[in-house]
Amino acid sequence: MAIRFPSDEWIKELKEQLNASEAYERSAKDWEGDFVFVVEPDGAYPHTAYLFLGLLHGKCTEAAVLSSPDERKAEFVISAPFSAWRQVIEGRLDPIQGMMTRKLKLQGNMMKIMRYPKAAKEIVACCARVPTDFGQ
Amino acid sequence: MWYFVSPQIVFGEGALDALDEIKGQRALIVTDATLVRLGIADRIKAHLDRAGLETRIFDGVEPDPSVETVRRGAALASEFGPDWIVGLGGGSCMDAAKAIWILYEHPEMEPGEINPILPLGLRQKARLITIPTTSGTGAEVTWAIVLTDTAEGRKMGLGNRENAADLAIVDPALVMGLPPRLTADTGLDALTHAVEGYTCAWHTDLTDGLCLQAARLVFRYLPRAVADGSDAEARERLHNAATCAGLGFGNALASLAHAMGHALGAVFHVPHGRAVAIFLPYTIEFAAREAPERFAELESLLGCSPVTGEPGARALAARIRALIRDVGNPLSVAEAGIVRAAYEAQLDKMVDDAFNDTQMVAAVRAPSYDELRRLYVYAYEGREVDF
Numbered sequence: 001m002a003i004r005f006p007s008d009e010w011i012k013e014l015k016e017q018l019n020a021s022e023a024y025e026r027s028a029k030d031w032e033g034d035f036v037f038v039v040e041p042d043g044a045y046p047h048t049a050y051l052f053l054g055l056l057h058g059k060c061t062e063a064a065v066l067s068s069p070d071e072r073k074a075e076f077v078i079s080a081p082f083s084a085w086r087q088v089i090e091g092r093l094d095p096i097q098g099m100m101t102r103k104l105k106l107q108g109n110m111m112k113i114m115r116y117p118k119a120a121k122e123i124v125a126c127c128a129r130v131p132t133d134f135g136q
Numbered sequence: 137m138w139y140f141v142s143p144q145i146v147f148g149e150g151a152l153d154a155l156d157e158i159k160g161q162r163a164l165i166v167t168d169a170t171l172v173r174l175g176i177a178d179r180i181k182a183h184l185d186r187a188g189l190e191t192r193i194f195d196g197v198e199p200d201p202s203v204e205t206v207r208r209g210a211a212l213a214s215e216f217g218p219d220w221i222v223g224l225g226g227g228s229c230m231d232a233a234k235a236i237w238i239l240y241e242h243p244e245m246e247p248g249e250i251n252p253i254l255p256l257g258l259r260q261k262a263r264l265i266t267i268p269t270t271s272g273t274g275a276e277v278t279w280a281i282v283l284t285d286t287a288e289g290r291k292m293g294l295g296n297r298e299n300a301a302d303l304a305i306v307d308p309a310l311v312m313g314l315p316p317r318l319t320a321d322t323g324l325d326a327l328t329h330a331v332e333g334y335t336c337a338w339h340t341d342l343t344d345g346l347c348l349q350a351a352r353l354v355f356r357y358l359p360r361a362v363a364d365g366s367d368a369e370a371r372e373r374l375h376n377a378a379t380c381a382g383l384g385f386g387n388a389l390a391s392l393a394h395a396m397g398h399a400l401g402a403v404f405h406v407p408h409g410r411a412v413a414i415f416l417p418y419t420i421e422f423a424a425r426e427a428p429e430r431f432a433e434l435e436s437l438l439g440c441s442p443v444t445g446e447p448g449a450r451a452l453a454a455r456i457r458a459l460i461r462d463v464g465n466p467l468s469v470a471e472a473g474i475v476r477a478a479y480e481a482q483l484d485k486m487v488d489d490a491f492n493d494t495q496m497v498a499a500v501r502a503p504s505y506d507e508l509r510r511l512y513v514y515a516y517e518g519r520e521v522d523f
Contacts, residue, residue, distance in 0.1 A: 023504060023505075026505050027491060027492075027505075094337070094338070094497065096497050097138070097338065099252075099253055100252045100253060101137050101138065101139070102253065103137065106253060110251040110252065110253050110254065111248055111249060111250075111251045111294075114251065114252075114293070114494055115492050116492055117492065117493070117494055117496050117497040118491045118492060118496055118497075118502070120497070121497060121502060
């Protein structure tokens with residue numbers, strides 16, 4: 001059954017997918033850095049949501065919806081409207097291209113992310129494996 | 137949404153005369169010792185003299201320029217205060233010039249911080265002219281900067297759209313009489329840009345035509361330029377091809393052959409064009425099984441005969457191998473003279489580095505670690521890819 005995006009259940013399922021992915025584990029084996037994904041309101045989604053993803057050495061250590069961006073400190077914060085996140089999850093927007101065109105707004109060291117392009121791709125692949133309900 | 141970035145380009149015979157019209161006070165020429173010794177830097181200086189500019193030459197750029205070199209160049213720029221930076225040479229010199237320019241404008245920055253999303257606000261102190269002296273890199277029109285982190289033995293893909301040159305001068309006079317080996321290596325680099333720019337996941341309608349024309353020109357004129365370095369028509373068309381390919385892949389991306397070639401080059405110092413061209417046919421065969429369409433389409437257009445699917449993609453790989461052989465370049469890593477034991481000792485590092493190369497993001501068939509490792513082994517042995 002499809003899981004609503006964004007939700008605590010969705011981000012926890014992403015954690016499961018990441019921890020089951022050998023390709024992600026290998027490509028992010030040296031990675032240290034947590035993320036907060038900010039889902040901004042747009043015509044398709046009227047709320048703001050904060051999704052926390054703890055990532056360390058190829059594993060997802062924690063996944064949760066936050067009530068505010070200050071609840072957890074993360075090295076990287078990526079903000080985008082709901083529709084842009086949907087494009088990423090559906091594989092229609094490459095996240096690196098999204099950041100380069102500022103459709104995804106990054107706070108954090110871009111070059112650190114650019115050193116792990118394979119891991120970025122694997123995260124998107126894991127997102128695509130989460131059966132997602134976008135509410136429309 | 138995407139961008140197409142290009143400098144103003146002056147090209148063809150006599151293009152260097154455009155330097156006579158440059159308005160400014162001081163120009164820093166960023167180049168290497170060989171181009172100074174050959175008198176090429178002085179030719180550029182003479183043009184800038186006619187424009188009334190005071191010039192200084194930084195000739196410290198080495199192949200695969202390091203972060204330290206760029207810092208030295210930036211220190212000279214800060215002392216001299218140029219309003220033009222002139223990158224003269226192959227990709228190393230032009231990439232170094234881009235980075236020196238950025239650090240001159242922003243002395244507080246580390247080279248490793250140069251990235252595509254940072255607003256740089258360049259052109260407060262200087263502007264950039266690029267002048268290629270080989271036909272291959274395309275760096276005269278791209279915004280990419282490749283520097284080597286000597287501590288890690290790893291190439292770093294940097295750059296920002298703002299650091300594309302203001303003016304690129306593509307004059308075939310500067311490539312007349314280049315030696316055959318350099319001609320072949322750099323020409324095959326241009327071909328790899330064209331093929332990967334056409335077939336990568338980031339290709340666009342605005343880049344396809346440039347890549348296609350570049351590939352056509354390389355197939356037609358590279359053998360002539362290698363056979364006779366003074367063939368003026370071949371030299372000029374090949375020089376144009378490299379710039380076309382630069383515009384094409386620079387506004388799309390390269391792909392797997394570049395990721396693998398960067399990793400090989402960083403460890404074994406194989407010339408960039410030779411390295412990426414070795415891997416190109418193998419990466420096409422690897423993609424052919426799951427994503428052959430773009431490769432087959434390119435083969436159809438180059439061969440003027442419709443082919444489709446995996447056989448079409450494999451025909452493109454065969455066409456490229458024939459050209460590589462024709463111009464006397466190695467078809468395998470072994471043929472490039474790398475000892476197997478040394479290669480195997482570095483295999484894990486090369487696989488890791490290739491995986492984390494920026495160009496990897498645009499591969500239409502993304503390899504697993506094991507597949508990438510096998511690709512390196514097949515490319516060493518010269519075996520056609522069958523997985």
